[in-house]
Amino acid sequence: MGERYLQEKHVLVVGGGIGGITAALELASCGVRVTMLEGGPSIGGRMIQLDKTFPTLDCSSCTLTPKMVEVALHPRIELMTLAKPMGIERNGKGFSVSIQKRPRFVDMKKCTACGACSGACVMKGRLSDEFNLRLSKRAAIYIPFPQAVPQKYLVDGDGCLFVSRGKCKKACVEACETRAINFDEKEEIIESYYDAIVLAPGFDLYDATEKREYGYGSLEGVMTGIEFERICSVTGPTGGEMVINGKTPKRFYFIQCVGSRDRQTGARFCSRVCCMYTAKHATIVRDRVKDAEIYVSYIDVRAYGKNYEEFYKSTQEGGTYYIRGIPGDITQGEKGLLVRVEDMLSGELREIEADLVVLATGVRPRKDTAELCNLLKVDRDEYGFIRTDSIAPSRTSTKGVFVCGMASGPKDVPDTVASGGEAASRCLEYIGEQ
Amino acid sequence: MKIGIFLCHCGHNIKHTVDVARVKEYFQKFLNVAVAEDYPFLCSEPGQELIRSRTEAEGLDRVIIAACAPTLHQDMFKDLVKKGGLNPFLLRRVSVREHCSWVGDDIGKNTDKAIRLIKAGVYGSSHYIPLEEKQVDVTQSAMVIGGGVSGLSAALFLSNQGMHVYLVEKEAELGGHVRKLRNVWPSGKDGSELIDEMVETLRDRENVEIFTSTRMVSFGGSFGNYEATLETPAGESTVKAGGVIVAIGFAPFDPISKPELGYGKDKRIVTTLELENGLDELGLPANPRVAVLHCVGSRDEQIGKPYCSRVCCINALRAGQTVKEKFEHSYVESFYMDVRAHPKGGEEFYEDTQEKGVLFTRGNVGEIIPTPAGVLVRGEDTLFGELLEREFDLAVLSIGMSPPKDNQYIASLLKITLDKDKFFLEAHPKLRPYDTALKGIFIAGTCSGPKDMEESINHGRASAVKLFGLLNLGYAFVEPFVAMVDPKRCSGCRACEQACVAKAIKFDDGERIVRVEEAACMGCGLCNSTCPSSAIGLKGHADSSINDEVGAILEAI
Amino acid sequence: MAEEAKKDIPEIVGFACSFCSFKASEMAGSLRMKYPEGIKIVQVPCSSRVDPAFVIKALFEGADGAFVAGCHPGDCHFIKGNYYTRRKIAALKEMFKAFSMDKKIKLFWVSASEARRFVEKVEHMYKEIKEGNNEGKKG
Ligand SMILES: Cc1cc2nc3c(=O)[nH]c(=O)nc-3n(C[C@H](O)[C@H](O)[C@H](O)COP(=O)(O)OP(=O)(O)OC[C@H]3O[C@@H](n4cnc5c(N)ncnc54)[C@H](O)[C@@H]3O)c2cc1C
Ligand SMILES: Cc1cc2nc3c(=O)[nH]c(=O)nc-3n(C[C@H](O)[C@H](O)[C@H](O)COP(=O)(O)OP(=O)(O)OC[C@H]3O[C@@H](n4cnc5c(N)ncnc54)[C@H](O)[C@@H]3O)c2cc1C
Ligand code: SF4
C-alpha cells in the first residue's frame, strides 16, 4: 500500500519546530522521503526554549528532545540546518526549489561537540546568545543549547573575527582535535524537486519596546514571557535559578494580552497561549520562591484546553492574585517598580509595587514568511498569518502547499501537533493523486 | 557479567535532589559493574552516544538506565543498546526521576532511595534473558467507530490511501452533531451540506463499508489483528481490523440536571443547540429581550464539570448575533465569567458582537424563574458586586460538552482509559494527544475532550495518519513478554489454563502438560502466580527477578 | 539497617501494575507530589502477576508493610486479572491475621489518572504503620 508508491515521493518541510517535526515524522513513517529545512542551527523551534509546558508542567526538552533525535536519525528524513528556501517555482504538480545553505564552518562529520573550540575562542563570553534571548553571552564558535540537534558546533559569521574581519589567531582551529573547523566553507545553493511542500515556519513575538508605557528595554526588571522561560530553564542564563540582576525577586507582576486583543498594536486577535503560559509562570514562581507575592493582570482568562481551567484554578488557589484590568503604565518607584492598574472588579485604581514585571507578549507571524508566501503565491490574512479554511485546516491557496502550527494562527503545542498530523494527511493525499 | 549503569541528571530534575556523585561512586565499587557514568541529559545526542559507545566498547551484557520513567524514550534507549551490540531486552530502566527525585525533597534520603532502586534494577535484570521481538502480519484495514466529523475525516484519509475501512455509526445517519448545525462558525456553512459532501465521497469508495444503526458488541485481538462483532440491522457481523480509531464524540450537556435554570419547564428557556433551528418558532415579541448564559454545564464544580467546554463562548456570541440580526432593536445581554473567544477570528467576532449591541455582563446567574411576563434571571453581577435581577422574553443556555454516552461502554470493550471527567484519556496531553496506551487504538475528536469542528477534523486526520504509518508495511513487531512452560515441572494440574483470560493455554493430552499459544498470550502473568508448581513463567518478569528486586530494596546499603 | 532507625522510617514495598497504578505513580512524580521515601515500588505487568510469595518475602526480609496496587475492578487492562488479585490477597491477609500482621498488607485500586489517590493511599498506609510501630515501641 503506502510503502509501494510513496517511497518515490519527496516532500519539503520548511521549519523544524514541533509543527514541522510532527509533519515530517508522520510523512516519513508512511514511507515518504522528507527534506526538512531549518533556518537556525538546531531544530526544536520555540518549544525547546520553554522550561516546562502547561498544563502538566512536564519539562519541554524531556518531551521534545527524543522527537528531535528521531528526525535526525530517521532513514527517510534529510535534515538541513542553516537552510531556507530562496526560490520556488512550480514544476508540474510539484515544485523546483533552490535552497540557500549558510556555512557552518564546522565539518559535521568530524565535530564531536566536545566544546574545546568554544573555550579557546577569543570572543568567548562576548557575544549575545540568541537562544537565551541575549540574556547571556557566548563565543563565536558555539552550540546553541546543550541538547541541540544536530549536536554540532557552528561559527557565527558575524561575531567571528576571522569571518567578519579576516583577522584572528584562530585559537579554535588549534583547540579542535578532530580538525573539524573549516573556514573555507562557502554558502551553497542546492536545487531540488519536491512533490509537495509543508510550511511550518512558526511565529515571532510582539516587540514590547513598542509599548512605551511599560518601559520594556528601559526599566530594569521588566521582561517578556519568553525571556522569563529562559530564566526558569536549567539551560538558561541563570542555570534555572530565579535570579534577576543578582537578586531573587519577591514581588512578581504578570501582564497578559500585551500586543494582543489590542487595535493599537494592529492585532485584534487573541494569541491563545499567553493566558496559560502566564498561569504556568505564576505556578513555577510559587513553587520556587516560597514567599513570593504574585499578581496577574488580565481581561479574560482563556483557559480553554483540556485541564487548562483546572490548572488556572489551582494557580489561583496557590495564592496568585488575578486582577481584572490591564495596567496603564509602569514606572520606577522608590522601592521597586510601580504598576498602575484599574481593578475593574472593585473599580479601584491601584498602585502595586513589584520587583519583576513579566509581559505576556502576543504572537506575531514571522516577518520572513511574507517573502516565502510571495514565492509560493500563498495568501495571508490581514495580520500576515497563512490563510486556510476551517474545513481543510492545512490547505493553502496554492495546490500542493500545506501549512501547520503557529504559521496559520496561534496554537498551543497539542493543537500544533494535531495540525502537523493533519497537514501530513492532506499532503499524502495530494502526492498520491499523481 | 558486565553491567553498565548510566545515571541521568535530567538537568536540575534529578541532580538537585539526588547526590549523583555519591550514587556513581557507590556503584563503581559494585560487583560486576563495569561502567557507572552520570550525564546531564542521557536523552540528548551526546548522551545517547555515550550509552551506545560504552555498551559496545565494554561489551556490556546488562545496561541500567537510571533516569526518567520507563515508558519515556523506551524505544530510543532500546535502539541504542541494540546498536551497541546488546539484546534490547537486557536493558533495564530505573525511574529515579518520577519515583525518587521528584517525590522527595531530602537529598540524603533521596540518594539512599536512588541507590536502592538502582540496585533493584541490577538484581532484577540479572535474571533477564535475551528475547526477540516477533514480527507479526497486520491486517491492512481500519475500523472507525463514530461517524461524526472526526470519524469521517479519519475514514476519508484512510480510504484514500487504499486501506479497507469499516465505519461504524450507532445512529441511522452519519454526521454527528455537525449535521444539526445550520450555520457552522466561522465558515457560515450549513453543517448538513458539509457532512453530505464527506459522506458522498465515502459512499463512492469501494474500500469503505459503512454500518449505520450499528453497535459493537465484542472486541478482542491485539494490535494488527483486532476483531470486533457488530450488531447491524442485518444481523451480526464480524470484522477484522489492524487498528481502530474511536471517534464517538460528545453528549451535549443536558440542563435538566441544573433544575434552578428552569430548563424543560418553559419553552422560553432554550439551549444553543435548539436555537440552531432558528427563532421563528419561539413566538418572540417585536423587540425581544434575550438573555444568553455562558458556561452552562461547564466550569461548574458543583455538578462535577470543572472543565471549560471550549466552544460555547463562540456559540453564545453566535446566539447573540442571530437575535440581533433578526431583531435589530432587541435587547441582548450575555452573562459570562470570561469570554473565551480564542479560536482564530474569535476575538474579532466578539468585538463585532459587541458592536452589534449585545451587552456583556460579568455575572453568575443563580436561577431562572418563569413568570407570566417573561423569564426572570437572577444572580450576581461579579463586576460590581451587586445582585442582578432582570426580566427577559427568552433565555438561551450556552451548553457545554459532556462525555459521550457510550464512554464507559466503549472504554471497557476496548480496554482504554477514561480521564477524571470521563472523556477518554490520551497517552500524552501534548505530544500524543490522540494516542492511547494501546498500540493501534486512537481517540479522535471530542471524545477526548471539547473541541470545535476544525480541531476535530485535525484530530481525525492526524490519528489516521498515525494508524496508516503503523499498518502500511503489512507487518509489525510485537513485544515478546509471553508465558513459557517448563515441561519438566508442569504437573498437568491445569490451574493456569482455567485462570488464563486470553485462553492462551492449551492442554496437551499426549504429554499431559500445558502449552502456551504465544500470539494469544497478553503477558499478564496471572498464570505465573497461579501455578502451584512454578512451572509456568512470564518472560521478562520471572519470579527470581521480582524476588531479587524485593530483596535489593530491603538490603542494607 | 539499625533496628531503631527502621522503626522511625517504615519501609514499604509496593507492587504496582504497569497500566494503571504504576502510571499513576509516574504521574504523581511528574506533578511533584511528595510522599515518604520509605515507599518503594516494584513494577509488575498486572496486579495478578503478584505471587503472594513476593509479599511474604518482603515482610520476612524486613519490610514494615507491603501493598499491591492494580486497576479498578472492571478496568483491568488484562480484563480480569485484578479479580484474581483480590482473591489471593484476601486469602493472604486471612493467613496473616493469625500473627496479627494483616494490617501490614494492603490492596488498593488506582487508575492511571489518579495520581492524587495514589499518594493519598500510600501516605495513609505509611502513617498507619508508623503509628503502629511507635505504639509497639511504647508497649
Ligand atoms: C513564552 C511562551 C510560552 C509557551 N508555553 C507553552 C506551553 O507551556 N504549552 C504549550 O502547549 N504551548 C506553549 N507555547 C506555544 C508553543 O511555543 C507553540 O505552540 C509552538 O512552539 C508552535 O510550534 P511551531 O512549530 O508552529 O513553531 P516554532 O516553534 O516557531 O518553530 C518554527 C521553526 O521554523 C523555523 N523557520 C522559520 N522560518 C523558516 C524558513 N523560512 N526556513 C527555514 N526554517 C524556518 C524556525 O527557525 C523555527 O525553528 C508558548 C509560547 C510562548 C511564546
Ligand atoms: C451547540 C453547539 C454548537 C456548535 N457550533 C459549532 C460551530 O459553529 N463551529 C464549530 O467548529 N464547532 C461547533 N460545535 C462543536 C462541534 O459540534 C464539534 O466539534 C463536532 O461535532 C465534533 O465532532 P466529533 O466527530 O468529535 O463528535 P460528534 O459530532 O459528537 O460525532 C460523534 C458520532 O459518533 C457516534 N457515536 C456515539 N457513540 C457511538 C457508538 N458507541 N458506536 C458508534 N457510533 C457512536 C454519534 O452518533 C455521532 O455520529 C458546536 C457544538 C455545540 C454543542
Ligand atoms: S573543538 Fe572541534 S570537535 Fe570540539 S566542538 Fe569545536 S568544532 Fe566540534
Ligand code: SF4
Ligand atoms: S491568550 Fe489570554 S493573554 Fe493571550 S491574547 Fe488571548 S486573552 Fe490575551
Ligand code: SF4
Ligand atoms: S468556552 Fe466559554 S462558555 Fe464555554 S465553558 Fe469555556 S468559558 Fe464557559
Ligand code: SF4
Ligand atoms: S501470561 Fe496471562 S495471557 Fe499469557 S498465558 Fe499467562 S494468564 Fe494467559
